[in-house]
Amino acid sequence: MTMGEVSGAGFTLGTAFRPGTVAEDAVHAMVSVLDAQDAAPSIERLRGWALSAGAVRLGETCVDLGSGTGTMTRRLARLVGPDGRVVGIEPNGMLRTVAAERAARAGTAIELCQGLATEIPMPDESVDVVWCERVLQHVPDPRAALVEIARVLRPGGRALLLDSDHASRVDSDIDPAVAAAMLDSFMGQLANPLSARQLPRLAIEAGLEVDPDIGSSALVYPQEVLVGSELTRLAADQAVSEGRITREQADEAMRSQSAAARSGWAFSAITVFGFVCRKP
Ligand SMILES: C[S@@+](CC[C@H](N)C(=O)[O-])C[C@H]1O[C@@H](n2cnc3c(N)ncnc32)[C@H](O)[C@@H]1O
Known part of the structure; x- marks a missing residue:
């Protein structure tokens, strides 16, 4: 399965990453999506920037909050070495x-x-x-999460927060009004779709200082994922079921995106932002 392929009756990407998701096909799909995103050079650029800005050192204690498949948990463990400690916290x-x-x-x-x-x-x-990477978009009360993060940090500790802002989505070859309706449906399923733009305020209100240099990287979907994309199909079906677009518009969105991807020019992306927050 790739980033574009998900399966299972009733499965939607917008709801899959909620803590209660246990259906085997949904978890299998989550692992596939995370593996594909791990492989995206754009995500690696942002991770590298955040690790460097946050200066994770030998012997430190780290928490990977919402650790998923543990890719960054393992990476943090290599950075802190045998005298350090890394705890992946995952519901x-x-x-x-x-x-x-x-x-x-x-x-x-x-x-x-x-x-x-x-x-x-x-x-x-x-x-x-x-x-805490791409987790707070799934958390209904991000303010409480920031307070909790500030609580566990030592003075001088750092919170490295990477999160998406789904309103930044770009879909090059779907009619803009239809794409906007599909995005509205998708964002309606997410607990906190505008997560990134709130993080500096929530961090400062929780008593943290936020570095002025904010990282960003567009998570760009590869062309092959956009041919007959199951993710696009799910978003389109959701928008149809909510009466936002017609079945014909949904089918045309699939057709036009797939055709553009076969021609090599389809462009679908979402911006992920990175914040370095410090406990005074
Ligand atoms: C998009 S995945 C990101 C996983 C990992 N951080 C990464 O970047 O590969 C979102 C993760 O957040 C977890 N999650 C969802 N709600 C959460 C919550 N309230 N608290 C902590 N983790 C949560 C999910 O189970 C999932 O592992």
């Missing part, structure tokens, strides 16, 4: 299992535990770095 037990298997295969020592962004199972002022 979804099946994703924790995937992360544990991958860490074991890689021979990387990480800890994984159940928790929520709003209930981090760590003592006050015990953490040097909180990494």
Whole structure:
């Protein structure tokens, strides 16, 4: 399965990453989407920038909040070395299992535990770095999450927050009015679709300082994903079911995007922003 292929009756990408999702096909689809995003050069550029700006050091204690398949949990573990500690906190037990298997295969020592962004199972002022990537878009109360992140950070600790702002989406070859209706439907399913733009304010209100240099990178979907894209189909079907577009408009959106992708010029992207927040 690739970034564009998802399966399962009733599955929607907008709702899949909620903590209660346990259906095997939905979890399988989440892992596929995360693996494809891991492979995107644009995501790697933003991760590299955030790790460098946040200066994760040997011996530090890190939390990977909403750790998913554990890609960054393992990477943080390599950065802090054997004298450091990395805890992946992830509400979804099946994703924790995937992360544990991958860490074991890689021979990387990480800890994984159940928790929520709003209930981090760590003592006050015990953490040097909180990494939280593309998680707060799924959290209904991001303000509570920022307060919780600030609670667990030591003075001098850093929160490295990477998150999407779905209103920044670009779809080159779908009629703009239809694309806007599909995006409205998709954003209606997400707990916090405009997450990124709120993060500086929420971080400052939680007592953190935010570096003025904000990172950004467009997560660009590869052409092959846009030919008959199941993600586009899901968004279009959702918009039809909500009466925002007609079935004919949905079919035309699929057709025009697929044709552009076959020609090599389809462009579909969303901006992910990175914030370095410091506890004074
Ligand atoms: C798009 S994935 C990102 C995973 C990982 N951070 C990455 O960048 O590869 C979103 C993750 O957030 C988790 N999640 C959803 N709601 C959460 C919450 N309230 N608290 C913590 N994690 C949550 C999901 O289970 C999923 O692992």
